[in-house]
Amino acid sequence: xxxxxxxKRFSFIDVFLWTxxxxxxxxxxxxxxxxxxxxRYTGRQWLDFVEFGLAQGGIYxxxxxxxxxxxxVLNMINFAHGEVFMSGAYTAYFIAVPLGTxxxxxxxxxxxxxxxxxxxxxxxxxxxxxxxxxAYRPLRRAPRLVPLITAIGASFFLQYxxxxxxxxxxHSYPDIAALSGDWALGSFHILRTxxxxxxxxVVMMLLxxxxxxxxxxxxxxxxxxxxxDAAALMGINxxxxxxxxxxxxxxxxxxxxxxxxxxxxQVHFFMGFVPGIKAFTSAVLxxxxxxPGAMLGGLFLGIVESVGPALFLDGLGIRAPYQLRDVIGFxxxxxxxxxxxxxxxxxxxxxxxx
Amino acid sequence: MYLCLVGVVETFRTRWIVADVAGLGQAFVFICxxxxxxxxxxxxxxxxxLRAVSEGAGAGLLAGALPAALLLLGGAIPLRTVxxxxxxxxxxxxxxxxxxxxxxxxLLLVGAAAGAGGAIxxxxxxxxxxxxxxxxLAVLLLSIFxxxxxxxxxPRGVSSAIRDLLFSPDGPSFRGAxxxxxxxxxxxxxxxxxxxxxxxxxxxxxxxxxxxRLALMAxxxxxxxxxxxxxxxxxxxxxxxxxxxxxxxxxxxxxxxxAGLLDLGFVAFFAIGAYTVALLTSRGEHGIAHxxxxxAIPVAVAVSLVAxxxxxxxxxxxRGDYLAIATLGLxxxxxxxxxxxxxxxxxGGSFGVLAIPKPVIAGYELSGPRQxxxxxxxxxxxxxxxxxxxxxxxxxxxxxxxxxxxxxxQAIGINxxxxxxxxxxxxxxxxxIGGAIFAVMLGSVFPHxxxxxxxxxxxxxxxxxxxxxxxxxxxxxLVLVGLPELLREFGEFRFLIYGIVxxxxxxFRPEGLLPAAAQKLELHAEEPPAPExxxxxx
Numbered sequence: 001x002x003x004x005x006x007x008k009r010f011s012f013i014d015v016f017l018w019t020x021x022x023x024x025x026x027x028x029x030x031x032x033x034x035x036x037x038x039x040r041y042t043g044r045q046w047l048d049f050v051e052f053g054l055a056q057g058g059i060y061x062x063x064x065x066x067x068x069x070x071x072x073v074l075n076m077i078n079f080a081h082g083e084v085f086m087s088g089a090y091t092a093y094f095i096a097v098p099l100g101t102x103x104x105x106x107x108x109x110x111x112x113x114x115x116x117x118x119x120x121x122x123x124x125x126x127x128x129x130x131x132x133x134x135a136y137r138p139l140r141r142a143p144r145l146v147p148l149i150t151a152i153g154a155s156f157f158l159q160y161x162x163x164x165x166x167x168x169x170x171h172s173y174p175d176i177a178a179l180s181g182d183w184a185l186g187s188f189h190i191l192r193t194x195x196x197x198x199x200x201x202v203v204m205m206l207l208x209x210x211x212x213x214x215x216x217x218x219x220x221x222x223x224x225x226x227x228x229d230a231a232a233l234m235g236i237n238x239x240x241x242x243x244x245x246x247x248x249x250x251x252x253x254x255x256x257x258x259x260x261x262x263x264x265x266q267v268h269f270f271m272g273f274v275p276g277i278k279a280f281t282s283a284v285l286x287x288x289x290x291x292p293g294a295m296l297g298g299l300f301l302g303i304v305e306s307v308g309p310a311l312f313l314d315g316l317g318i319r320a321p322y323q324l325r326d327v328i329g330f331x332x333x334x335x336x337x338x339x340x341x342x343x344x345x346x347x348x349x350x351x352x353x354x
Numbered sequence: 355m356y357l358c359l360v361g362v363v364e365t366f367r368t369r370w371i372v373a374d375v376a377g378l379g380q381a382f383v384f385i386c387x388x389x390x391x392x393x394x395x396x397x398x399x400x401x402x403x404l405r406a407v408s409e410g411a412g413a414g415l416l417a418g419a420l421p422a423a424l425l426l427l428g429g430a431i432p433l434r435t436v437x438x439x440x441x442x443x444x445x446x447x448x449x450x451x452x453x454x455x456x457x458x459x460x461l462l463l464v465g466a467a468a469g470a471g472g473a474i475x476x477x478x479x480x481x482x483x484x485x486x487x488x489x490x491l492a493v494l495l496l497s498i499f500x501x502x503x504x505x506x507x508x509p510r511g512v513s514s515a516i517r518d519l520l521f522s523p524d525g526p527s528f529r530g531a532x533x534x535x536x537x538x539x540x541x542x543x544x545x546x547x548x549x550x551x552x553x554x555x556x557x558x559x560x561x562x563x564x565x566x567r568l569a570l571m572a573x574x575x576x577x578x579x580x581x582x583x584x585x586x587x588x589x590x591x592x593x594x595x596x597x598x599x600x601x602x603x604x605x606x607x608x609x610x611x612x613a614g615l616l617d618l619g620f621v622a623f624f625a626i627g628a629y630t631v632a633l634l635t636s637r638g639e640h641g642i643a644h645x646x647x648x649x650a651i652p653v654a655v656a657v658s659l660v661a662x663x664x665x666x667x668x669x670x671x672x673r674g675d676y677l678a679i680a681t682l683g684l685x686x687x688x689x690x691x692x693x694x695x696x697x698x699x700x701x702g703g704s705f706g707v708l709a710i711p712k713p714v715i716a717g718y719e720l721s722g723p724r725q726x727x728x729x730x731x732x733x734x735x736x737x738x739x740x741x742x743x744x745x746x747x748x749x750x751x752x753x754x755x756x757x758x759x760x761x762x763x764q765a766i767g768i769n770x771x772x773x774x775x776x777x778x779x780x781x782x783x784x785x786x787i788g789g790a791i792f793a794v795m796l797g798s799v800f801p802h803x804x805x806x807x808x809x810x811x812x813x814x815x816x817x818x819x820x821x822x823x824x825x826x827x828x829x830x831x832l833v834l835v836g837l838p839e840l841l842r843e844f845g846e847f848r849f850l851i852y853g854i855v856x857x858x859x860x861x862f863r864p865e866g867l868l869p870a871a872a873q874k875l876e877l878h879a880e881e882p883p884a885p886e887x888x889x890x891x892x
Binding site for chain 1: 680864
């Protein structure tokens with residue numbers, strides 16, 4: 001093609017976006033090379049980063065499952081999902097503390113943990129279902145903006161309800177002696193809590209996958225996600241299925257809450273906000289509406305967030321790169337949304353009507 | 355029960371509606387029971403009156419049963435370890451000082467009575483009902499605003515006499531409440547009678563209402579201009595904040611209301627405007643140049659505009675929910691960058707930029723909130739004018755076309771790129787002006803002031819007032835920013851109320867309080883037309 005025609009083919013926007021892409025790639029590559037060449041971190045430290053990233057990623061993945069399922073069936077982003085996560089963790093705190101101080105946890109570790117998990121999951125499920133019934137169901141046919149704003153409102157409502165109920169302070173989960181320290185597999189050490197978190201996350205994800213793919217109700221969920229009206233015509237109780245979806249997502253978030261509390265040990269009323277956004281990022285990364293995608297996206301985001309600052313920001317000589325950890329997350333979100341909204345595994349959503 | 359636990363009752367304990375007779379917190383519980391009865395009776399609209407009243411009583415009983423249960427439970431187990439507001443004072447309040455068992459019984463009875471009362475209220479003719487409700491509302495308002503009213507009524511002779519009449523040292527006196535209540539009933543009844551008279555005479559509403567509207571506007575304007583002088587420094591400070599939110603609201607309104615682009619990262623423009631002015635005018639270590647405020651403002655506007663365009667370009671192709679999250683991400687990135695240590699040498703990191711001088715006009719320094727308030731009013735008026743002209747211009751129509759349907763808009767020849775970028779740019783510029791004034795108001799800028807919450811605040815007030823409507827923005831700002839500042843006790847529950855307001859508005863009135871006409875039609879398109887209209891048609 002003639003040069004002039006070639007130039008005309010690319011609009012100003014494309015040029016800008018290309019520059020953006022190149023800039024990001026440049027930062028990543030240059031930074032990484034600098035860090036690795038400088039050898040500031042040992043192999044052990046890198047491994048630590050990766051482990052931590054996996055653990056965190058597992059938590060993100062569990063929350064992301066809720067986002068992705070709800071998006072699949074309702075085509076909306078449930079902003080309040082982060083608060084569902086928070087409610088589970090927070091409520092379970094009140095069970096965890098007496099169990100911990102009375103020594104029950106030390107003696108019957110598995111039963112104790114399971115109790116905490118159950119309480120958290122029950123609460124989250126309840127909250128999720130409540131939000132759906134009160135705030136989302138009446139607005140099912142409303143234009144796009146309305147449920148979104150309702151979700152934001154519900155999110156605020158939940159946050160501040162919990163603040164009003166339990167106070168604005170930070171509460172700490174009890175230390176569980178059996179879970180501190182590492183496990184050693186040969187020369188490979190991993191923190192026990194992280195291992196538990198990762199294991200728990202994987203188990204829950206597999207369970208969810210089994211439910212969605214193998215059971216009848218899972219099939220109904222997939223049908224509703226594909227085409228709500230056709231599913232109704234097939235005799236599926238759409239309202240009930242949507243309720244079930246929310247419940248399932250809520251349960252996952254509750255489990256994530258307990259796992260989070262095990263790793264980070266602290267709960268407070270605002271803790272759901274940032275993980276909520278990160279989880280949404282993970283869902284988008286993997287392809288929204290796509291369950292394995294959410295899992296993958298979560299793990300991926302966790303690792304990148306953990307390894308990223310050390311890997312490339314440090315190499316560029318930026319002071320205190322960990323502060324910019326969230327920036328990495330958000331930038332990845334932006335990049336995904338701009339360049340590949342369908343995510344790594346998902347179907348094409350870019351052409352979807354606003 | 356929910357209210358009690360959340361502590362509303364506890365905080366209002368010290369606020370008396372009628373001194374020594376009834377507390378505001380108790381009033382809330384009472385109103386809940388009343389409302390329960392009202393709603394129940396509404397639902398049973400077709401049945402006979404007696405049945406409705408009993409249903410109402412039943413609902414009220416239920417509403418009373420919950421706090422009663424709480425009371426009994428609280429007597430038995432220490433709830434305070436879990437729910438921090440379940441304190442002895444709360445229980446005392448609920449049971450009116452009686453021992454728990456009697457107190458719960460009392461609550462049940464009061465509940466039933468209130469419920470029945472609510473049912474009765476729903477049955478009485480609309481005129482009387484309206485009068486009654488207005489009366490109750492007026493007394494409540496008197497109690498809630500008592501500080502402000504007392505302040506306003508303080509200086510002059512006649513008004514301080516009024517004040518003594520209405521208030522006693524603890525709160526509104528009994529006779530004060532009674533006076534207000536009766537006055538409101540009379541006014542409401544009078545208004546209704548006037549309405550009947552007008553209907554009968556067949557007077558056209560157009561001329562009268564236009565004149566009254568102008569009169570009201572003139573009154574509001576006068577009040578607006580005189581408020582800082584009358585109300586004191588605190589009120590002036592609050593009004594400056596309201597003004598800033600109006601500026602930001604107008605900007606976001608452009609993006610969300612006119613062009614339909616949901617932007618949750620709006621606080622970034624606010625921050626950019628503030629930091630630009632800060633860096634350009636500061637006399638401290640981070641100041642780059644030592645310009646005057648007036649020289650810095652055009653620069654700030656230009657920078658915010660460019661920033662808006664830069665933010666807009668990546669997200670041009672992103673739609674709907676994703677746009678919200680993407681812009682949220684952008685806003686957070688700006689905040690994090692500004693907060694980070696990496697950029698500290700230029701932007702001050704978490705320590706911020708200090709020593710920003712106040713603007714000076716012809717040697718007169720705009721030092722206090724009062725003067726800045728007038729500056730804000732002028733700026734808001736200017737921006738509102740710009741927004742108003744834009745609304746009816748070709749650009750404004752292009753925005754509305756985009757809001758309705760992007761693909762169709764593109765098909766009829768609107769250049770999506772330039773239109774959207776203009777929306778982001780101009781909206782951003784407006785936010786930037788707000789930020790500029792914010793910077794000089796505080797005299798310093800810190801990254802902590804630019805949180806996501808501000809974006810959401812602005813969004814909420816636009817929704818409350820009506821998306822796409824300029825007056826709506828003003829009303830929204832007054833209600834959502836002015837009120838919480840003035841009613842300090844609500845401050846704790848501010849975001850709770852935000853959340854409830856958002857959800858409630860979306861459920862019942864998505865077009866906001868003062869909507870642009872088109873919005874109202876489109877958002878209620880799903881609902882069936884009113885019976886009279888269809889009857890008239892058929």
